Amino acid sequence: MAVDARIAVLPAGQQAVEIREVTLDVVGPYEVVVRQKAFGVCHSQLDRIYDPSRTESMLLGHESIGTVVAVGDQVRHVVPGDEVLTTWIPRTPLDGRPPEPARIAFPDGDLARTHNTFTWGTHAVVDEQYVVKTPEDTPLDLGSIIGCALMTGAGAVMNSAEVRAGQSVAVWGAGGVGLCAIAGAAILGASPVVAVDVDDDKLKLAEQFGATDVVNAKKTDPVAAIRALTPHDDGTRGVDYAFDCTGIGANIPVSLASVRPGVRGAGIRGGADVLVGIPRVPFQLDSMDLLNGEKSLLGCVGGSCDPVRDFETFVEWTRDGRFDPSALVTDRFALDELNNAVEALHEGRVRGRAVVELEG
Known part of the structure; x- marks a missing residue:
């Protein structure tokens, strides 16, 4: 089945994506072709875009909601017409x-690749x-960032740390991922x-997602503020779990200190700092x-998630009103505005999550 598509490509040696037209007419045995409805613009993609060592064209993006239009002959869990989530x-x-x-060969001979999947395109x-089947009643905003x-x-909160009710949490970095960690902690x-952040607007949004307290690290000593709270x-101070969503190496010893x-001698171990960024x-x-301090430093990749199991849980949070994805999606763009979305994210102008919408 031939499908005409417009795909975002990051050419070798460039820092701006190009939207290229291509006909997708060959599907491998384990491949799925998804017509996108909406996809998120993740901060981790900036690392690819501004990586000076990159020598080949790349495909970007790794979260979306869409509809299956073709499948390979070995694919069994989805069929054309199914709505799916890409992760x-x-x-x-x-x-x-x-x-x-994934990889795509373009008519000019350029072969663009990705480390796993891609979502930036029609x-x-x-x-x-x-690819995971979309749970029933998944709204577009949720599907684009789930x-x-x-x-x-x-x-990270639910799986990596297994936070329980009554435990104390600090989330360092109140961007899109940090807001989701805050929401997860509040829900649990x-x-x-x-x-904790350096932007008052992001901290205000954090309160909407369940933060009981906010700390601007530019205006006060964040470790002292957290310990005071x-x-x-047993006489100790500090959170049971810190989630460092900043991705800034210099911040990790600071979040650990919180x-x-x-x-000693009482059998009480210290808390844990979880590396999310x-x-x-x-x-x-x-x-x-x-x-x-008998503290722990925990690594966390993708929230230690099982997509099939956990996506259903996240949809349940949305169904019953505990999580509002439309509040997380603070910036919306069209496909041809993708470079504007990247620029806004790079400059710190995206409070929550930027999303590209292709259809409602």
């Missing part, structure tokens, strides 16, 4: 077949491992839930804070 975490990673990274050709922002932020009954009966220490450069820690 970058494999649906069944233990089935013995690693998913194939259509995407993705390995069936990265495959990365919500999965990564809320999943954490208290207090402290949002989190006294414990975590409560353990109590991706630090792109090596970082240093205060090893004595980690050791003497």
Whole structure:
């Protein structure tokens, strides 16, 4: 089945995407062609765009909602006409077949690749491992950001840390992923839930998503502020869990310092700092804070999520009003405005999540 598509390509040596026309007429045995309805613009894609070491053209994006228009002959879990969610975490990673990274050959001979999947365009050709059937009553806004922002932020709280009601949480970085972590912590009954950022507008939005307290790290010592908010009966101060969504290596020892220490001889271990944002450069820690406080540093990829299981949970949160995806989508763009969306994100002008809408 031939499908005419417009695909965003990041050419080698450039920092602006080009929208190119291509006919998709060959589907591999495990591939799915998805006609996009909306997709998110994730901060992690900026690392690809501004990577000076990149030597080949790339396809970008990894969260979307759309409709299947064609499938390979080995695809069994979706058929043309199904509404689906695209993500970058494999649906069944233990089935013995690693998913194939997507690639598109264009008429001019350029071959564009991706590390896993792509979503920036009217259509995407993705390995069936990265496609999940859309749960019933999934709104467009939720579908556009569930495959990365919500999965990564809320999943870190729900899966990686397994936060329980009454435990204290600090979220460092109140962008799209951080807001989802804040929402997840609030939904799970954490208290207090402290949002830390350097932008008052983002902190105001964090309160809408369930932050009980906000700290502007430009205006006050954030560690001291968090400790003041989190006294414990054992005499310690600090949060049970910090979620560092900044991706800034220099911030990690600071977020670790906001975590409560353990109590020697009492069998009480310290809290944990969860790395949600991706630090792109090596970082240093205060090893004595980690050791003497009996604290933990946890890595987290994609919120430790199982897409099939967890996407249904996130949709339930939306059905019953606990999560409002339309409040998270603060900036909306058309496909031809994609570079404007990237620029706004790069300059810090996107308070929540930027989304490109192709159809309602």
